[in-house]
Amino acid sequence: MKLYSYFRSSAAYRVRIALNLKGIEVEQVGVHLVKEGGRQNTPEYRAHNPQGLVPALELDDGTVITQSLAIIDYLEAIRPEPRLVPADxxxxxxxxxxxxxxxxxxxxxxxxxxxxxxxxxxxxxxxxxxxxxxxxxxxxxxxxxxxxxxxxxxxxxxxxxxxxxxxxxxxxxxxxxxxxxxxxxxxxxxxxxxxxxxxxxxxxxxxxxxxxx
Ligand SMILES: N[C@@H](CCC(=O)N[C@@H](CS)C(=O)NCC(=O)O)C(=O)O
Known part of the structure; x- marks a missing residue:
């Protein structure tokens, strides 16, 4: 899997913590949010995430999941332990x-x-x-x-x-x-x-x- 991320992005930071807690390794692809007017706005990146925001998680079959909380839900579904949402x-x-x-x-x-x-x-x-x-x-x-x-x-x-x-x-x-x-x-x-x-x-x-x- 590939994580489109930017070091300073707090939304990407959320996903990085969740991946680490779950012990899931991904390839990180940096999307510079400032250089050249923001590379999140290029057609190449918008093909991955039409919102022009990071993070986005690309699965091995090419499916792209956007929105940090949706990505975290996905990680919870494929790797239930350790739980990121309390059982109670x-x-x-x-x-x-x-x-x-x-x-x-x-x-x-x-x-x-x-x-x-x-x-x-x-x-x-x-x-x-x-x-x-x-x-x-x-x-x-x-x-x-x-x-x-x-x-x-x-x-x-x-x-x-x-x-x-x-x-x-x-x-x-x-x-x-x-x-x-x-x-x-x-x-x-x-x-x-x-x-x-x-x-x-x-x-x-x-x-x-x-x-x-
Ligand atoms: N609700 C989205 C927010 C994503 C988001 O806003 N990411 C910021 C970085 S933290 C971004 O890509 N900003 C680019 C911009 O504002 O042009 C999520 O949780 O993934």
Whole structure:
């Protein structure tokens, strides 16, 4: 299988963590999101993912699966252990709710193409775009996640779930944009614990073949 990825993409980072937790090896294909106007926008890449977004997972028969959470569902179906969604139905719903809060409500507002649109056609300054980013990452975003998670070693229970898989890359983004999250004590504790696990460490942007940091 091939994973179309970009070292800094937090959506691709989610899939890399899930692959590592499941012990599934893939070939990574770097799609540079900035060079030459963004290679995600080339016809060659859009033939794989018409949305022009990473990640995309190409199976050995050429089938392409887009959307990080759909890819993670697929991985869960083909390799059920270790579970990425808790067995308990309530915990499963809670873990999915946190994953969706991040993937559907925080991340899309702060995606590269949104920031480029704010700064380009809409004429906002870098400072205004930074304030937009900070606002949406915290307000109803990580502030809400802090209240939603149980906390402890992981978001829910004793093993990492899809909630942690979405949370850690979002924390990476927050720190990258120098957003103070020190008041989010449960999130900081989960982040520390996840960082003890090779599956999370090896998925970090710094450790990717196309890294620039
Ligand atoms: N909902 C999608 C989001 C994918 C996405 O937005 N990826 C970003 C990188 S994190 C991207 O490719 N951005 C390119 C752009 O904005 O032009 C998923 O979860 O896979």
């Amino acid at each position: 139905p309530v915990l499963a719903a809670k873990a999915r709710a946190v994953a969706l809060t991040i993937a559907c409500d925080i991340h899309p507002l702060n995606n590269l193409r949104v920031l480029n649109y704010l700064k380009g056609p809409l004429g906002h300054s870098q400072q205004e775009a930074d304030e937009w980013y900070r606002h949406w990452i915290l307000e109803g975003g990580l502030d809400a996640v802090e209240a939603l998670i149980e906390g402890g070693r992981f978001c829910f229970g004793d093993s990492p779930s899809v909630a942690d898989i979405c949370l850690i890359p979002q924390v990476f983004n927050a720190r990258r944009f120098k957003i103070d999250i020190s008041h989010l004590k449960k999130i900081e504790a989960v982040d520390r614990h996840c960082k003890e696990l090779p599956a999370f460490l090896d998925a970090h942007p710094r450790r990717q073949p196309d890294t620039e940091i």
